[in-house]
Amino acid sequence: MYTLYIVRCGDGSLYTGIAKNLELRLEAHKNGSGSKYIRAHLPIQLVYTEKCTNRSNASKREIQIKKMNKIEKEKIITLFS
Numbered sequence: 001m002y003t004l005y006i007v008r009c010g011d012g013s014l015y016t017g018i019a020k021n022l023e024l025r026l027e028a029h030k031n032g033s034g035s036k037y038i039r040a041h042l043p044i045q046l047v048y049t050e051k052c053t054n055r056s057n058a059s060k061r062e063i064q065i066k067k068m069n070k071i072e073k074e075k076i077i078t079l080f081s
Contacts, residue, residue, distance in 0.1 A: 002058035004065070006048040006077060009041035014073050016065045018058040022049065048077045 003022040007015050007029070015038055019025035028034040029044055038044055052058035065073065 002052045002055055004050040004052055004058050004061050005046060006065070006073065007038070007044040008047045009038060010043045011041050013041060014047075014070060014077075015041070015044070016062055016073075018052070018055070018062050020055075048080065050080075 002018050002020055004016070004018050005022060005025075007017075007026075009015055015035070017025070017035070025034065026044075026046060029038045030042070032039045032042070050061065052061060065076070068076075
């Protein structure tokens with residue numbers, strides 16, 4: 001099982017990613033050992049999660065969301081969180 005997640009960064013931007021273990025991934029982000037983007041935009045707040053059955057489905061969903069503009073992402077966060 002994988003989790004697709006969206007975090008809101010300190011500057012208000014949104015970061016989308018996937019993780020097999022969400023808690024460990026968020027901890028890595030917070031410690032600065034996660035993605036380079038988040039390291040430069042701390043602090044972060046988890047605002048959305050979505051369970052996916054496998055890595056392939058999670059990656060496909062991640063690509064769908066990353067193609068969206070910020071307004072569309074905010075709608076997903078508001079409607080489904």
